[in-house]
Amino acid sequence: MITREELHSIHQQMMAERRDHGEPPTPEEMLAYVRGELSPEAAARIQDRLVAYPELLQTLTEPFPEGAEPGDEDYLSDAAFAEHWKAMQKRMQPVVPLRRSESPRLWRNVSYALAASLICVFGAFLWQMRSNIELRNDLGPTMPADAQMLYPDTRRGGNTSVDTITAEGDATIVLPLVTAVQYPAYRIELADGAHRVLWNSGSVHPRVDANGDERFTVVVPHSFLDPGQYQFVLYGGETQLTTYSFRMSGR
């Protein structure tokens, strides 16, 4: 007869092998899994990895509390909230401007200051977009130019010409999100004509406009790009979704 101890021993051996063969799911994968956005096959692969990490599995199984009601011991007073709110506001940092670099390689260092206004829901970088005003540490508040929308390259049909960004100052560029599949997070790269990556947004999330369409808005400082041809590349997770080519005019 197979004993319980033998069963446990094999179970532990199999779990150790799973841990040796792979890392636990990434936060983005977990988010997609929890939100039911994965195919059954992809979800099964996540489960296989997750089962080997019981301490991580617990983040799914631990019962989540109900909210306290006014009068309950756990209900935070208005005075206590005011203190907490003051501390939270200090953590909401303003946007820092992009700086042009001589070496494109510097842009691969994600700790370098970024100035584009993008919305990030989850992930390592949090960004906050303030309607029509971008705060910069060195030059103070500015009023950006009227936004210019770029269309995905796949939507041009037979038209091979690219849009030209004509803003005199900082360019506010709108990238519409046109995809049938929703992703837990997106990423945008800016590349030059030689396909060298000049800038990476990190993990971001689109904003919904008044028409219900999703889009990203990027503010490019006027000193950042020389005249020439460039391209935004939009990724959903690690999947390239579309490109938006444009030309910067001489300014």
Added chain:
Amino acid sequence: MTMPNSGATRDERFKSFYQRYYLRILRFLVRGFHLTQEDAEELTQEVFLRFYEALDEYRGDAEWAFLETIARNTAYNHIRSRSTAKRNAPTVDIDDPEHFNEPAAPPEPDYADRQHAALLRKRLYEAIDALTPGQRNVVHLQLQDYTYDEIAAALRVTIDAVKSRLRDAKKILRARLGDVETFPEEIE
């Protein structure tokens, strides 16, 4: 419970959630994941910061469920980072006498016994490996003493599906291996 949205600004909705959930999420993190008070306070702030940032973009009705997703995801990120740090921690040489004081080895079992035990392990390994992924994961989770509720939450299936998979897995294992000592019962 869904907070009424109509007319309330983002800050008002946020304040209401914060007052109702802050201490309970803090306790959720401390008790559920054995975090220190300091770490839990830091993470709770992070949860609400992300909640505030995303509140305007959320279009659903169940904002409390949105908060729960953020809280679980934040806990997951933190614990995963901690696990990765442990995996990358410096190792010590098992033969270094400074670190280990090994007791004398017990007498070795008979060679035939060892062969038999190895064969049994191999059969058991192959039998579990041959289960479907759904059956296999339910078996593994029950061997880790998860309840049916917890297994259902982890695998995102119903409790009935958990019971059904476990029943099928046990039937298959018994057919392949002969008798198996009583599986661990569900932990209440």
